[in-house]
Amino acid sequence: MSDRQLANSQLGSLEYDPAPESAAIAKLKPSYGLFIDGEFSDAASHGQFATINPANEETLSMVAQANAVDVDRAVVSARHAYDKVWSKTTGAQRSKYLFRIARLIQERSRELAVVETLDNGKPIRESRDVDIPLAAAHFFYYAGWADKLDHAGFGPNPKPLGVAGQIIPWNFPLLMAAWKLAPALAAGNTCVLKPAETTPLSALVLAEILQQAELPLGVVNIVTGDGSTGAALVDHPDVDKIAFTGSTEVGRMIQQRTAASHKHLTLELGGKGANIVFDDAPIDEMIEGIIDGIFFNQGHVCCAGSRLLVQESVADEVLRRLVRRVEQLRVGDPLDKNTDVGAINSAAQLLRIRELTAFGESEGATRYTSSCELPQKGYWFAPTVFADVAQSHRIAREEIFGPVLSVLTFRTPEEAVAKANNTNYGLACGIWSEKGSRTLWVAERLRAGVIWANTYNRFDPTSPFGGMRESGFGREGGRHGLEAYLNV
Amino acid sequence: MAARGVASVVQVSTAPLRLVTEQDRSVQIAATIAVPTIESEAQLKALLTSLSGVDAVGADARAAKLSTRSIKKSTKLAAIEMAISMVDLTTLEGADTPGRVTSLCTKAMRPDPRDLTIPSVAAVCVYPDLVAHARSVLGSSPVAVASVATSFPSGRASLKVKLMDVRDAVSAGADEIDMVIDRGAFLSGRIGQVFDEVVAVKEACGEAHLKVILETGELVTYDNVRRASWIAMLGGADFIKTSTGKVTVNATLPVALVMLEAVRDFAETAGPTVGVKVAGGIRTTKDAIRYLVLVNETVGSTWLTPNKFRFGASSLLNDLLMQRLKQQRGTYVRADEFSAD
Numbered sequence: 001m002s003d004r005q006l007a008n009s010q011l012g013s014l015e016y017d018p019a020p021e022s023a024a025i026a027k028l029k030p031s032y033g034l035f036i037d038g039e040f041s042d043a044a045s046h047g048q049f050a051t052i053n054p055a056n057e058e059t060l061s062m063v064a065q066a067n068a069v070d071v072d073r074a075v076v077s078a079r080h081a082y083d084k085v086w087s088k089t090t091g092a093q094r095s096k097y098l099f100r101i102a103r104l105i106q107e108r109s110r111e112l113a114v115v116e117t118l119d120n121g122k123p124i125r126e127s128r129d130v131d132i133p134l135a136a137a138h139f140f141y142y143a144g145w146a147d148k149l150d151h152a153g154f155g156p157n158p159k160p161l162g163v164a165g166q167i168i169p170w171n172f173p174l175l176m177a178a179w180k181l182a183p184a185l186a187a188g189n190t191c192v193l194k195p196a197e198t199t200p201l202s203a204l205v206l207a208e209i210l211q212q213a214e215l216p217l218g219v220v221n222i223v224t225g226d227g228s229t230g231a232a233l234v235d236h237p238d239v240d241k242i243a244f245t246g247s248t249e250v251g252r253m254i255q256q257r258t259a260a261s262h263k264h265l266t267l268e269l270g271g272k273g274a275n276i277v278f279d280d281a282p283i284d285e286m287i288e289g290i291i292d293g294i295f296f297n298q299g300h301v302c303c304a305g306s307r308l309l310v311q312e313s314v315a316d317e318v319l320r321r322l323v324r325r326v327e328q329l330r331v332g333d334p335l336d337k338n339t340d341v342g343a344i345n346s347a348a349q350l351l352r353i354r355e356l357t358a359f360g361e362s363e364g365a366t367r368y369t370s371s372c373e374l375p376q377k378g379y380w381f382a383p384t385v386f387a388d389v390a391q392s393h394r395i396a397r398e399e400i401f402g403p404v405l406s407v408l409t410f411r412t413p414e415e416a417v418a419k420a421n422n423t424n425y426g427l428a429c430g431i432w433s434e435k436g437s438r439t440l441w442v443a444e445r446l447r448a449g450v451i452w453a454n455t456y457n458r459f460d461p462t463s464p465f466g467g468m469r470e471s472g473f474g475r476e477g478g479r480h481g482l483e484a485y486l487n488v
Numbered sequence: 489m490a491a492r493g494v495a496s497v498v499q500v501s502t503a504p505l506r507l508v509t510e511q512d513r514s515v516q517i518a519a520t521i522a523v524p525t526i527e528s529e530a531q532l533k534a535l536l537t538s539l540s541g542v543d544a545v546g547a548d549a550r551a552a553k554l555s556t557r558s559i560k561k562s563t564k565l566a567a568i569e570m571a572i573s574m575v576d577l578t579t580l581e582g583a584d585t586p587g588r589v590t591s592l593c594t595k596a597m598r599p600d601p602r603d604l605t606i607p608s609v610a611a612v613c614v615y616p617d618l619v620a621h622a623r624s625v626l627g628s629s630p631v632a633v634a635s636v637a638t639s640f641p642s643g644r645a646s647l648k649v650k651l652m653d654v655r656d657a658v659s660a661g662a663d664e665i666d667m668v669i670d671r672g673a674f675l676s677g678r679i680g681q682v683f684d685e686v687v688a689v690k691e692a693c694g695e696a697h698l699k700v701i702l703e704t705g706e707l708v709t710y711d712n713v714r715r716a717s718w719i720a721m722l723g724g725a726d727f728i729k730t731s732t733g734k735v736t737v738n739a740t741l742p743v744a745l746v747m748l749e750a751v752r753d754f755a756e757t758a759g760p761t762v763g764v765k766v767a768g769g770i771r772t773t774k775d776a777i778r779y780l781v782l783v784n785e786t787v788g789s790t791w792l793t794p795n796k797f798r799f800g801a802s803s804l805l806n807d808l809l810m811q812r813l814k815q816q817r818g819t820y821v822r823a824d825e826f827s828a829d
Binding site for chain 1: 540541542543545546547549550556557558559560561562563564566567570749780781784785789792
């Protein structure tokens with residue numbers, strides 16, 4: 001074989017044997033009740049629903065379906081805990097509990113990672129290296145704030161709001177629970193948490209951890225269920241604060257229902273993040289960044305870099321390398337430690353991704369799809385890139401929330417900014433350039449809550465996160481994240 | 489400046505993509521940039537400047553991410569045997585003697601005398617004065633004799649002396665020459681000199697293969713590593729090699745990543761597939777497998793052969809042998825089960 005023929009050989013010839021993490025590590029119970037007043041109990045209606053593994057559609061466990069009666073019981077418990085216990089604890093005492101929770105999450109991290117991967121479908125590499133460590137980090141970080149609220153920049157002795165109702169999505173189940181609970185508890189609130197219908201399990205393991213940490217009864221209550229459970233929580237008159245992460249559609253409904261009430265509200269909603277690539281970008285790292293931006297967590301990320309805006313002069317080269325890299329992604333068993341892209345979380349989400357990608361084709365975009373083999377059972381979607389996308393295409397405007405990237409081009413920095421901002425959303429953007437002055441010029445003009453430079457999808461508890469416009473309002477993380485739970 | 493090569497355009501295909509609909513683009517996208525003949529230092533400088541920069545944070549992150557790959561069972565066994573066949577078993581000490589080299593060569597040909605299915609290593613690597621001896625011990629075995637030359641490790645001698653060093657080693661029977669680049673010249677911007685030396689040494693090598701040591705621990709930045717890689721490849725290197733093993737910082741995963749990206753891009757534009765050798769500080773099977781994963785997922789199967797990827801190491805071999813036995817038997821054996829050399 002000549003050197004030239006050799007150069008055309010394919011990547012990945014060292015075939016990796018399966019390296020699955022054991023599902024038994026999850027130690028799942030056949031059924032879980034509601035976590036109210038420090039105890040697990042049945043729903044008032046005794047209703048249950050199945051939570052399944054999206055990678056094979058098998059039932060993992062039965063979970064209680066909370067109705068308005070259960071939500072009321074949870075809110076009463078939270079109110080009682082707030083009045084009698086939590087509002088009287090010192091910051092240092094609250095800090096002690098948060099540190100305990102953080103350490104227990106670390107101790108049970110392997111179990112939590114497997115639970116998360118089973119319930120959500122995300123690769124174990126991500127739940128192990130991202131979700132769980134970051135969840136622990138959020139508790140550690142806010143544990144540090146609990147006794148320093150006087151110095152958080154909100155004036156002396158800032159007061160908590162009271163009872164917080166928190167509704168979280170299915171894409172990062174435990175991490176979102178941590179984002180919500182840690183600052184709320186540090187600031188002195190008590191909580192009623194409603195996990196997503198398709199991914200309730202890690203929150204229920206967290207409930208066990210709260211018991212282990214001997215958190216006073218009722219300080220955190222966890223009610224599982226569908227949208228009606230969330231609605232009951234939003235509508236409950238004795239809730240002082242609603243924090244919601246999820247779709248823009250539901251966020252809008254919540255804002256209407258809490259309008260003209262005493263309830264404080266923060267919303268973290270959808271996005272259509274633009275990853276802007278200039279011709280002087282560090283090309284290899286940029287390709288990895290684009291991949292991380294859209295295929296991390298199967299693209300089920302509200303801040304995903306789902307629009308790639310690439311300078312026209314380098315578009316062909318970027319697309320060539322991108323397509324080659326997409327082909328290399330390892331799609332399959334989420335429990336396999338070498339899997340890069342896992343299962344789509346639910347049949348409903350898979351349907352939405354299929355619908356929107358079908359629009360992409362009918363609207364005339366050029367589709368590249370990974371030739372990876374997909375498992376027979378479960379919900380799967382092969383990593384996909386659309387080139388030749390126009391700003392007016394639906395796949396350039398609507399949030400797909402799946403492993404689908406839309407590639408658009410621009411000619412000048414002005415045009416890049418204009419296209420990036422031409423969306424109803426405003427959650428996150430990325431800028432790729434070796435030229436610092438241009439990066440800053442562009443960043444100043446982008447309307448997005450989070451802007452990454454030469455990286456994407458990096459999270460840290462010290463850094464505030466949140467959106468503008470239809471991506472919501474309020475910040476989570478950092479000193480700013482405390483404001484959402486203080487009466488300031 | 490010495491001129492070399494003829495500009496050519498190579499069509500490099502990407503992996504085939506599944507056709508999903510009629511609108512799928514079935515044509516493969518090709519790179520069509522040609523590497524020009526280098527005729528002046530200014531031209532070389534312009535070419536190096538046109539290379540994309542390396543974002544250090546991103547390169548480190550990519551290397552770290554790939555190092556979490558879990559290589560088990562038959563893949564692990566295959567990777568261990570592959571790694572054994574890629575070892576340049578090395579002794580580069582002032583205290584080296586014919587006796588020591590004999591011992592090393594014997595080990596190189598038959599790493600474990602109890603199991604003849606174990607492949608021999610790729611080469612033994614010695615100083616030029618011991619090449620003839622190594623050659624005579626290795627005889628007709630497939631193990632090559634590699635010799636460091638060009639005033640290894642510092643490279644601080646005149647070109648005349650360096651070339652004599654190379655010719656000396658080649659005439660003594662060296663199959664491969666590991667030269668060092670002039671880091672002083674590189675860091676002071678005299679890249680034409682670095683290029684010319686590579687070209688001159690390549691010529692002095694004759695039939696012998698040329699490995700060009702960049703000494704990345706002294707170049708420090710990844711941008712420098714990428715540029716030095718290109719100078720070496722443009723000058724005619726058959727391999728680019730990270731380190732001498734004689735400075736504080738030797739091979740690292742991100743440096744290897746940057747060099748692998750360089751050989752990939754070079755092959756896609758100019759033609760020849762240049763090999764990569766990582767050297768210095770690689771002692772365990774775990775380390776070796778991490779490098780193989782890096783090769784596998786950056787440049788692919790073309791480079792997963794001793795002709796295109798090497799480990800410069802000495803103690804690594806015994807760990808590979810021990811882990812191989814562990815894979816087969818399920819239990820570890822004592823280190824003394826394996827010969828020291």
